[in-house]
Amino acid sequence: MTTSHPLGVHSEVGRLRTVLLHRPGNELRRLTPRNNDALLFDGIPWVDRAQEEHDAFAQLLVGRGVEVLLLADLLAETLQLPAAREQAVELTCRDLRLGEQLRGWLRRHLADLAAEELAEVLVAGLRNDETAGQRTLVTALMAEDDFVIDPLPNLLFTRDSSVWIGERPVVTSLAMPARSRETQLTELIYTFHPRFAGTDPLYGWDRERVEGGDVLALADGVLAIGVGQRTTPAGAERLARTVFDQDLAHTLVVVPVDQERATMHLDTVVTMVDVDAVVMYPNIAHRLSARVVRAGAGGLDVGEPLHFLDAAAEAMGIPELRVIDTGLDPVTAEREQWDDGNNTLALAPKVAVAYERNTETNARLEASGIEVLAIRGSELGSGRGGPRCMSCPIARDPL
Numbered sequence: 001m002t003t004s005h006p007l008g009v010h011s012e013v014g015r016l017r018t019v020l021l022h023r024p025g026n027e028l029r030r031l032t033p034r035n036n037d038a039l040l041f042d043g044i045p046w047v048d049r050a051q052e053e054h055d056a057f058a059q060l061l062v063g064r065g066v067e068v069l070l071l072a073d074l075l076a077e078t079l080q081l082p083a084a085r086e087q088a089v090e091l092t093c094r095d096l097r098l099g100e101q102l103r104g105w106l107r108r109h110l111a112d113l114a115a116e117e118l119a120e121v122l123v124a125g126l127r128n129d130e131t132a133g134q135r136t137l138v139t140a141l142m143a144e145d146d147f148v149i150d151p152l153p154n155l156l157f158t159r160d161s162s163v164w165i166g167e168r169p170v171v172t173s174l175a176m177p178a179r180s181r182e183t184q185l186t187e188l189i190y191t192f193h194p195r196f197a198g199t200d201p202l203y204g205w206d207r208e209r210v211e212g213g214d215v216l217a218l219a220d221g222v223l224a225i226g227v228g229q230r231t232t233p234a235g236a237e238r239l240a241r242t243v244f245d246q247d248l249a250h251t252l253v254v255v256p257v258d259q260e261r262a263t264m265h266l267d268t269v270v271t272m273v274d275v276d277a278v279v280m281y282p283n284i285a286h287r288l289s290a291r292v293v294r295a296g297a298g299g300l301d302v303g304e305p306l307h308f309l310d311a312a313a314e315a316m317g318i319p320e321l322r323v324i325d326t327g328l329d330p331v332t333a334e335r336e337q338w339d340d341g342n343n344t345l346a347l348a349p350k351v352a353v354a355y356e357r358n359t360e361t362n363a364r365l366e367a368s369g370i371e372v373l374a375i376r377g378s379e380l381g382s383g384r385g386g387p388r389c390m391s392c393p394i395a396r397d398p399l
């Protein structure tokens with residue numbers, strides 16, 4: 001293990017020191033052609049290969065001196081603590097679909113599991129036919145393969161279920177039913193795990209919707225927040241008030257994003273690759289707008305809509321936010337955007353991890369002086385997320 005660095009994130013591109021990943025596991029084996037849409041996957045991944053791809057991603061990061069924390073390890077360690085276990089069991093069993101009888105059994109069953117086993121069930125879920133032959137009206141009427149506890153295949157995208165703003169971990173609040181339980185787990189980890197003792201988590205899983213994929217740390221004190229399919233206007237407002245009150249940022253750049261699957265988060269269309277440069281989906285680059293929001297007397301001071309690049313540059317206090325011109329024809333651009341070509345993870349200024357399949361976008365990045373570290377992702381990508389989605393930076397060096 002690498003030596004640990006002070007926790008905190010003040011930019012998108014400062015040298016990455018510590019990152020939270022989730023190695024995909026049995027939760028992916030729950031996907032079927034009948035449930036994959038609801039579980040937000042566009043296909044049925046070959047799980048062994050997805051794990052190999054993910055291991056290679058993690059190895060690349062370790063090779064570059066990044067400390068990789070795995071969510072399942074942190075969760076199992078957290079669940080060693082009785083208070084954490086109790087909270088986990090209580091929240092999981094709240095689900096109304098269970099009914100009182102099954103809930104009672106589930107409480108006892110979960111309470112008896114060892115920490116690693118409990119972590120596994122919380123992530124991979126539990127099917128009706130795995131309830132040890134419980135005979136209740138609910139289990140009798142549910143199909144055998146219905147879930148009593150839903151699996152969390154999108155835990156892979158650790159970017160969304162928490163985000164560090166300065167020295168504070170923010171527990172987000174996810175919009176889609178298939179993901180809402182994820183942040184109960186990140187909240188547990190940040191609240192109880194000794195690695196995070198002394199940090200003070202913000203926000204919470206049961207608040208107005210904010211997803212980490214919509215949050216970009218443009219510069220110290222300046223955040224961009226996408227509002228669209230996932231983060232709601234009310235979520236952006238609550239985040240603004242929270243970060244201003246806590247002095248974690250002075251400016252928010254609020255960016256409306258089309259409410260479509262292809263652009264479910266801001267980071268599916270724009271990510272930073274240098275202190276003053278972004279890679280951006282060319283088909284919308286000209287029409288992405290934003291409002292600059294600052295703390296005002298008695299509330300929020302909300303600016304008029306500007307072009308995103310102008311709003312961001314103004315907020316960052318720089319003359320221009322450069323766009324790496326990927327110059328792609330609209331069809332290639334659309335294909336590579338769908339495959340997360342714009343979803344790069346910066347390891348340092350001008351160094352970014354990207355999916356290898358987006359050859360044209362990557363070639364243009366290289367031509368603009370960005371070192372591209374290409375990873376395979378044919379299986380990982382079936383959940384519609386790239387290197388940035390699959391990583392939650394916990395420590396980056398100041399710029």
Ligand SMILES: NC(=[NH2+])NCCC[C@H](N)C(=O)O
Pocket residue numbers: 039040041154157159160179212213214264265267268383384385386388389
């Ligand atoms: N930050 C991101 N772009 N995350 C991608 C998340 C993909 C995931 N299947 C979902 O629909 O939620």
